[in-house]
Amino acid sequence: MSRSIVLFFLLLLSPFVSAVEYNFNESEFDRLAQSDTPVLVHVHAEWCGTCNRQTSLLSELLGSREFRPFTLLRVNYDTQKNVVERFGVQYQSTLIVFRKGVEVTRSTAVADEKAIATLLRMAL
Secondary structure, three states: OHHHHHHHHHHHHHHHOOOEEOOOOOHHHHHHHHOOEEEEEEOOOOOOOHHHHHHHHHHHOOOOOOOOEEEEEEEEOOOOOHHHHHHOOOOEEEEEEEEOOOOEEEEEEOOOHHHHHHHHHOOO
């Protein structure tokens, strides 16, 4: 297939490509900290209604062209206590935004699309 055809298909599919999402692990976070990729760490719990609302909003936001550069790292509040402690998180539903490994901002229990978008823009 020619290069121009491949490029055409990539451009055609680009609206459907969203941010990358991983379950948090130390090595991936450290690798991303060395790059220009903005990172969102979402500390959540399955039983948390606010966390579930955030997950839905993040899916929409990170699927948009504006926030596509982000990598989302999910931290399970109940099972990843070492990570929760590493970031000094006190409550589930915490969003922490990083740029080049440096924390830019954080919020807890925010489940408003515009407010979350404002947080994300701080790392772009």
